[in-house]
Amino acid sequence: QQQVKQSPQSLIVQKGGISIINCAYENTAFDYFPWYQQFPGKGPALLIAIRPDVSEKKEGRFTISFNKSAKQFSLHIMDSQPGDSATYFCAARTTDDMRFGAGTRLTVKP
Amino acid sequence: NAGVTQTPKFRVLKTGQSMTLLCAQDMNHEYMYWYRQDPGMGLRLIHYSVGEGTTAKGEVPDGYNVSRLKKQNFLLGLESAAPSQTSVYFCASSYAATGYNEQFFGPGTRLTVL
Numbered sequence: 001q002q003q004v005k006q007s008p009q010s011l012i013v014q015k016g017g018i019s020i021i022n023c024a025y026e027n028t029a030f031d032y033f034p035w036y037q038q039f040p041g042k043g044p045a046l047l048i049a050i051r052p053d054v055s056e057k058k059e060g061r062f063t064i065s066f067n068k069s070a071k072q073f074s075l076h077i078m079d080s081q082p083g084d085s086a087t088y089f090c091a092a093r094t095t096d097d098m099r100f101g102a103g104t105r106l107t108v109k110p
Numbered sequence: 111n112a113g114v115t116q117t118p119k120f121r122v123l124k125t126g127q128s129m130t131l132l133c134a135q136d137m138n139h140e141y142m143y144w145y146r147q148d149p150g151m152g153l154r155l156i157h158y159s160v161g162e163g164t165t166a167k168g169e170v171p172d173g174y175n176v177s178r179l180k181k182q183n184f185l186l187g188l189e190s191a192a193p194s195q196t197s198v199y200f201c202a203s204s205y206a207a208t209g210y211n212e213q214f215f216g217p218g219t220r221l222t223v224l
Contacts, residue, residue: 002152009150032210043114043200043215044153089152093210099169100152 003027004092006101013108019077021104023090026071030092030099035064035075038087038103047088048075080108112136114216116201122222123191131186131219133201141204142184143168143213144176146197153200159184191223 006023013019023033034049050057050064050073057064063076077084085108090101117132133142140161145153155168159178173195175187184203188195198220202213 004152006152034210041217043202043217045215046212049210095210098155098213100154102150102152 002102003099004090004101006090006104008104009102010105011107013080013106015080015082015108015110017080017108019075019080019084019106019108021075021088021090021106022072023074023092023101024070024072025092025099027092027094027099028071029094032093033064033066033073034091034093035062036089036091036100038089040086044089077106080106082108082110084108114201114203114214116199116216116219118219119217120220122224123188124224125192127191127223128187128189129191129221130188131199131201131221133184133186133203133216135182135184135201135203135214137203137205137214138181139203139214140181140206141211141213142178143202143204144174144184144186145200145202146170146195147200147218148197156186156199191221193223195221196223197221 035047036044037047038044061078066073087103089103114135143158144156154170157176162181165176177185198218201216204213205211
């Protein structure tokens with residue numbers, strides 16, 4: 001049973017549009033929520049992360065929104081570009097455990 | 111700095127064969143991890159190590175063994191490969207698990223067990 005549920009599985013967005021990926025978790029012991037970006041043939045790389053004491057974190061075009069009471073968090077990619085086409089994984093961590101979502105394959109069409 | 115490297119990049123095994131995957135990091139990281147990535151499953155932790163000479167089980171350890179004889183290397187062994195172990199394997203390392211230090215991933219090893 002996956003402890004972090006991610007949706008959608010795949011997403012197609014036009015260039016300049018907003019990409020939104022959602023994740024939900026059950027274990028309230030999770031207290032750090034990173035997002036990873038993975039290009040084909042490469043390993044995942046940390047994109048952005050948030051702690052549950054804030055509701056939003058923004059880095060450039062990437063924003064994490066966090067809703068602690070709903071146990072949900074999401075990644076928003078503003079002004080999506082073809083170079084953003086990749087697979088995105090959300091994750092949830094404790095100090096000695098990290099669980100990943102199933103991944104979302106994002107395609108940004110020019 | 112090469113970062114995290116993995117050897118080999120691809121491998122095909124027959125059921126019952128054994129093999130060892132090598133992970134090396136040149137960042138002087140204390141913690142190292144082995145994950146497997148399967149479609150629709152994300153990444154799942156197999157084993158990890160918090161320092162030279164230590165290993166611990168992750169979420170899906172069955173069928174795998176690991177060793178960390180040197181700080182910079184973390185080996186993943188399959189003693190008797192099964193088709194269910196067909197997957198992409200990723201190694202990662204981090205300075206320390208405390209404080210949520212970033213995990214740096216290698217490029218992966220694609221393993222097929224026939």
